[in-house]
Amino acid sequence: MKRFYSIKAKILLAIACIFFTVCFLVSIVASYIIGAKTDFSDGATTYSFRKEVFDDAGKAYAVLALSKYDSGFNTDLLNGMNCYYGVIDGDISVDADLNDNRIYLYRNFDGVSVPSWNNELFIESYTVNDKTAFYSSGQFLEMFGEQNYIRTDTSRREEVFEVQGIGYDTLGSKAYVYANDRFIALDSFWYETVGDDFSFANAQNVDNTFRKLWSMNKPGEEDSPEENDKLYVAGNAYDPISKSIEDYKLCLNPENSNGEKSILDGEYVADLSPIHDTLKDMDSFDAVGTRFTYLNDLPKIRTNVEDSQNKHFTFICFPNEAKLSAKGHANDYYAKAKKIVSVAYTIKPFIPIVSIISFVMIWVCFGLFIKAAGHTKQSKKIVAGPFDWIPVDLAFIATVALELIFLTIIVELKNRLDYWSYYKVLIGIGGSFILGMAVGLCFCSLVAVNFKLHRLHKNMFIIKLMMKVGWKTRIWIAYVLIPLILIVINVALEMYVGVWFDGLCVYFMDKVVLAAFIFWGIRSYSKIKDSAEKLAAGDMTAHVDVRGMPQFMEETGTALNDIQAGIEIALAERTKSERMKTELITNVSHDIKTPITSIINYVDLLNKENLENENAKEYLEVLNRQSLRLKKLVEDIIEASKISSGNIELNMEEVNAEVLLDQSIGEFAERLKEKKIEVVVNSCDSEVRLMADNRYLWRVFDNIMSNIVKYAQADTRAYVDLEKDGDKLRFTFRNISREQLNISPEELMERFVRGDKSRYTDGNGLGLSIAHSLTEAMGGTMNIFIDGDFFKVILEFDAIIENVTENED
Incomplete structure (x- = not known):
């Protein structure tokens, strides 16, 4: 591939691409002229390349004959040529007998039968007067222009x-x-x-x-x-x-x-x-x-x-095969037509081969040319040439302008084909086409180099301009620019193609393009919105795909991705910190648990000694009470750290909610009696069950009842309700607080937070937090409500619904 990296090789590839393009176009035109017109029939007439060529020759004979319509139809000249011809006054019908001598003003083929209309017979009607223009030339094929014609002003x-x-x-x-x-x-x-x-x-x-x-x-x-x-x-x-x-x-x-x-x-x-x-x-x-x-x-x-001076003639002619076979009159129209047809049908089988080979070679050369663009033998990297720094959009406008100029030159030269030198016109058309191809290849090379350097969209004047203004101004520029571009395209189409779209059509196209831009923006906004909502919902894997977005939205999407990455890092650090704290609490608690156990054991041994000193007995009682409290605190800390780290194992089974609740309340009967708190229990009439870990559900009830014992106002009632609401089981605990509850429910469920700010009681602030964590671990919910001194805890679990089948007698 490196052999194509030199400037000389690139120029040769461009020349080869242009050459094969010319070969392909010439072969397509030749295929159309020779092949597409062969054996085509509309039912009455059979058309072929041979007939078309011979018809063009017939037009040339008609010019010679009718140019002398008032002086013998040029018989002296035509009778020496390779044609039979006749002139009829006025128009004739399709079913007219062309062998009837009475319909002719003149003919030179007495005794020769006129061939059928669908063979080599040429027949055409003309209107002539003293202002008719007759032009005769040696060229008569339509592809070379109408070189032989009769033109009469037929205005009425x-x-x-x-x-x-x-x-x-x-x-x-x-x-x-x-x-x-x-x-x-x-x-x-x-x-x-x-x-x-x-x-x-x-x-x-x-x-x-x-x-x-x-x-x-x-x-x-x-x-x-x-x-x-x-x-x-x-x-x-x-x-x-x-x-x-x-x-x-x-x-x-x-x-x-x-x-x-x-x-x-x-x-x-x-x-x-x-x-x-x-x-x-x-x-x-x-x-x-x-x-x-x-x-x-x-x-x-x-x-x-109609002008009264107009005269109508019908001219017919067909080849004189005897003269043509004798190979005489080489400069005669039918002789030239016969030669052209012979050459055309000789090369006809090779035209498709040339077309296919040229088409393949066009893309091979073009592909190698684009592949080599930006490469040099001296460097492995893509190197921009002196013209590759031109903004792509400005280069596109310049290319289109030059191509339109070349197209205009080609069209003008073609229109002058009738009265200019054929070869000069052909050279002019060919030169304009080659220059147009060269300009197009230069533009393709510029696009390829910018694409390889990943700066195609950056190396645009309009992009650079929009980068200097805000995104709102960019939208307004695009809104004004799109209709302007459509109007320019519309004018260009009308000038060079003859197609004009009316104002409504341009308006519609404008709205279609604008709708495409709006869809582009909405689609990009939707991506950003979805990722933002997922991120807000806690999905830390949410990521915005910024590919194909407008630049200002791409910047927003990138910023959101950076926020997501920052949150992930902060969350990881927080999780790491929480894990370290939990592990520290667990390890320290385990280390503390061992000496506490020793203290409790030795206090128990001292209690068994017969100490007569009353102060010593009082001290032992304090040590015993505080060591048990410390043991409970350590156990609660260990349990709380296990729950928060997810290290507990649940044994989910069917639990009779009413039985377990009664047992839990029964455990606190004496302590409630000491506190002068009466518990009123309201339960369901039918048996209700739920899926839970019996041991941990007991702990939840225990913590809540312990909270009632510690903080409820003496000489009051506490209410415990068990009710079934659809497929839910609801446990409700209510009591009047002894102390003023100047704290929110959310704070009460945090660790080491107590409703008793004076710490008068022996609680550690972990009971409700543990109860809340265990409830959620078993699939339930726990909510606390505070209204003045009124304190309420509601637990909800999914009830087990039993299928009951009724037997009909």
């Missing part, structure tokens, strides 16, 4: 005819006016038949106009009265169309009416059905168009009339 002059009557032929479904002593068919564009229910905002009634017209045509008083209801046209009486068609009206579209229509009642329209056969064979002005108008309050017909 406009005349105005006075309308003397109007009628409608119901059999032919056509309207006619009578003017200049003849019936003239109205073009269907200028009228329509309607009924009484027709309504048009700008319609005007012209009954009075035609009533005046008919009164002018009305016979004298000597005619019989019964004929007075007739409509008279050129002295002939016709019934009104209203007699045969009920509610008939004729809607006329006048010229220059600005949308107004004229309504004529059927009473003033003659029924022309009796003369249908006459009208059918009558000439009409439909082909050139008739326009209805009003002059001096009377109806008129404006129509186009």
Whole structure:
């Protein structure tokens, strides 16, 4: 691959790419001209490349013959050529007998049969006059331009005819006016038949106009009265169309009416059905168009009339095979046509091969050219050339502008092909095409280098400009820029392709492009929003995929990812700290537990000694009470650290909620009695069970009842309720606090926090925290409510629902 890294190799690749592109286009054009036109038939005529070439030759013969239409049709020159030809006055029908000598003004093939229309016969109708332009050349193929042509100005002059009557032929479904002593068919564009229910905002009634017209045509008083209801046209009486068609009206579209229509009642329209056969064979002005108008309050017909100097000829010709076979008249049109056809069909089998090879080589050379872009033999890295630093968007605009200039030159040269030197025009078109290809390859190289350097979007003038302004200004720039680009594209299409999109279409395209940008922004915003919501919900794995986002949203997504990474680091540090603290508490508690046990044992031994000193007995009692309290504190600390670190093992089983609750309350009966606290228990009528660890659920009840014993007001009642609410079991503990509860429920469930701020009681502040942790570990919830001195704890667990089957007798 390195052999293509030199500048010389890149230039050769570009030249090869252009060369094979030219070969491919030439082969495609040749394939279309030779192959696509072979054996094509529309049912009446068979078309082929051979016929098209011979038809072009026939056009050249027609120019020679009709250029002398007033002096013998150039017979002296044509009779010496390789063609049979004839000239017919006027147009002929398809089924005309071309072998009938009577239809010809002149022909040079007496005794020779005219071939059928679908072979090599050329037949064409022409209009000529003294201003007709005749041009004859040695070139006659259409691909080289119309080098042989007959051009006549066939514009028609406009005349105005006075309308003397109007009628409608119901059999032919056509309207006619009578003017200049003849019936003239109205073009269907200028009228329509309607009924009484027709309504048009700008319609005007012209009954009075035609009533005046008919009164002018009305016979004298000597005619019989019964004929007075007739409509008279050129002295002939016709019934009104209203007699045969009920509610008939004729809607006329006048010229220059600005949308107004004229309504004529059927009473003033003659029924022309009796003369249908006459009208059918009558000439009409439909082909050139008739326009209805009003002059001096009377109806008129404006129509186009052909120039009286025009002459119509039909020219036919076909090859003289005897002369062609003799290989004479080498410069004759049919001889040249035969030679071209022979060469074309010789190369025809090779054209598809050339097309395929050229197409493959185009992409091979182009791929190698793009691959080599930015590489040099001196460096392994991509190196930007002197032109690769041009902003990509500006380079694109310059490339499009240059390509349009070259395209304009090509189009102009093609239009001048008829009267400029063919070879000069061909060289000009080829040179413009090659320059256009070279400019396109340079732009592709620039894009490839910027893409390889990962700066394609950064090396754009518009991006650099937008980077210097805020994202809101960027949106407004894009909002203004998109319609402007669409308008420029629309103008370019209209100028060079002939396609023009109206304002509504451009507006629609603008909204489509804008909708695409909005969708892009919403999709990017949705990614950021979803990740933010997951992060807020505690999902520390949430990550924003910033690929394909607008830059300002990409910056936001990156910032959110940085926040997520920072939270993960902080959380890891916090978890590590909590774990170290828990391990420290556990280890220290275990170390403390051993000497405490020794102290308790030795205090017990001292109690068993018969000490007579009362002070010593009192001291031992304090030591015993405080050592037991310390032991309880250490055990609670160890248990709390196990629960928070998740090191407890639960043995979940069915537990009878009422039995366990009664047993727990019973354990505190004496202490409650000492505190003068009466417990009122309200339980369910039926047996209720739940899934829990019996031992830890007992500990939860124990801690809550212990809390009641320690902190409840003496001489009060405590209430314990057990109720079933749907699929839930609810335990409710209520009591009146002895001390003022100036603390929140959340603080009470924290470790080492007591409701008794004076620490008058012997609690350690771990009971409710442990109860809360154990409840959640078993799948339940624990909530504390404080209202003044009123204290309430609610535990909720999922109840076990038993399936009960009722047997029907």
